[in-house]
Amino acid sequence: MNQEIRIKTKHFYVVLVILGFLLIYSLSSSRDCDENNQALEDPEFVAEREAFLPNQKGPTIYAITPTYSRPVQKAELTRLSQVIRLVPNVFWVLVEDADHNTDLVANLISRSGLQERSVQLFAKTPTNMKLQGKDPNWLKPRGVEQRNKALDWIRKHLAESGGRDRHSVIYFMDDDNTYSTDLFIEMSKIERNKVGVWPVGLVGGLMVEKPVLNRDGIVLGFNSAWRPERPFPFDMAGFAISSDLILDNPQAQFSYEVERGYQESELLRHLTIVHEMQPLANKCTDVLVWHTRTEAPKLDAEKLLIKSGKRSDDGLEV
Ligand code: UDP
Numbered sequence: 001m002n003q004e005i006r007i008k009t010k011h012f013y014v015v016l017v018i019l020g021f022l023l024i025y026s027l028s029s030s031r032d033c034d035e036n037n038q039a040l041e042d043p044e045f046v047a048e049r050e051a052f053l054p055n056q057k058g059p060t061i062y063a064i065t066p067t068y069s070r071p072v073q074k075a076e077l078t079r080l081s082q083v084i085r086l087v088p089n090v091f092w093v094l095v096e097d098a099d100h101n102t103d104l105v106a107n108l109i110s111r112s113g114l115q116e117r118s119v120q121l122f123a124k125t126p127t128n129m130k131l132q133g134k135d136p137n138w139l140k141p142r143g144v145e146q147r148n149k150a151l152d153w154i155r156k157h158l159a160e161s162g163g164r165d166r167h168s169v170i171y172f173m174d175d176d177n178t179y180s181t182d183l184f185i186e187m188s189k190i191e192r193n194k195v196g197v198w199p200v201g202l203v204g205g206l207m208v209e210k211p212v213l214n215r216d217g218i219v220l221g222f223n224s225a226w227r228p229e230r231p232f233p234f235d236m237a238g239f240a241i242s243s244d245l246i247l248d249n250p251q252a253q254f255s256y257e258v259e260r261g262y263q264e265s266e267l268l269r270h271l272t273i274v275h276e277m278q279p280l281a282n283k284c285t286d287v288l289v290w291h292t293r294t295e296a297p298k299l300d301a302e303k304l305l306i307k308s309g310k311r312s313d314d315g316l317e318v
């Protein structure tokens with residue numbers, strides 16, 4: 001009997017030791033994978049986010065979105081509008097690639113409750129600059145006409161509303177990317193006369209394209225693999241600009257005349273130099289925006305239906 005109790009006790013201790021090891025292992029490995037995400041889970045950061053989002057804190061962020069009519073347009077803009085609704089200091093500058101404003105975009109703005117903090121503009125890409133049917137998307141620059149229109153509007157709007165004294169931020173927010181609300185908290189930290197920079201996920205043939213900093217947190221360059229010789233070799237989604245720079249440099253705009261991949265450099269060469277950019281997103285270690293691209297849906301059955309004089313979306317806005 002005594003021996004039986006001794007064996008049971010021994011088993012109990014063995015199990016206890018194993019459980020102890022498992023506990024220590026799981027704690028240490030979870031610490032390992034948390035290290036990268038420290039800032040996002042840091043209670044201080046969480047508190048900052050909780051305090052920031054519902055209040056009208058921070059400079060106005062003018063988010064410029066070029067957009068054009070296609071089957072996925074409303075889905076893309078719905079995604080964007082719902083991020084913008086969560087960040088009260090964003091003002092949405094929507095520019096349609098069309099020769100008039102469309103009902104689809106107007107309805108989307110009013111249904112999302114963003115009338116008070118958005119403007120609907122249009123600027124049609126000239127036919128010779130527009131991608132045709134099966135053209136690969138890199139053949140011609142996209143968004144040039146629309147982004148320039150938005151810059152004109154913002155310059156005028158800021159001049160008229162005394163915006164020169166008020167610091168605000170300008171961001172190019174394409175309609176197909178994926179944005180975290182935390183990105184806008186970071187952008188709100190951009191200082192006067194500065195261009196803020198941060199990593200962008202899934203772009204330029206890499207998992208992440210990011211600024212490279214030195215030990216003092218100065219931007220030295222970028223890790224870009226595609227055309228790294230460009231003056232600013234990174235994507236439009238990875239920076240935002242203090243309004244002073246946009247107002248003080250009216251010549252800064254996009255152009256059809258530049259080589260593929262040089263739109264960012266074309267604009268930024270008027271505004272800053274690499275090592276004066278302001279690194280954000282936890283010293284450029286957090287990814288808060290992804291250069292996602294939406295697959296064009298297959299609509300073979302719809303085409304057949306249309307040939308027979310019908311359509312599935314008759315009387316519906318999709
Ligand atoms: N865009 C546009 N007209 C076009 C093609 C694109 O206004 O003919 C807009 C598009 O909605 C997006 C931006 O320009 O907001 C960039 O286009 P896209 O996402 O296709 O470019 P990429 O992802 O290849 O940089």
Ligand code: MN
Pocket residue numbers: 174176177292293
């Ligand atoms: Mn895109």
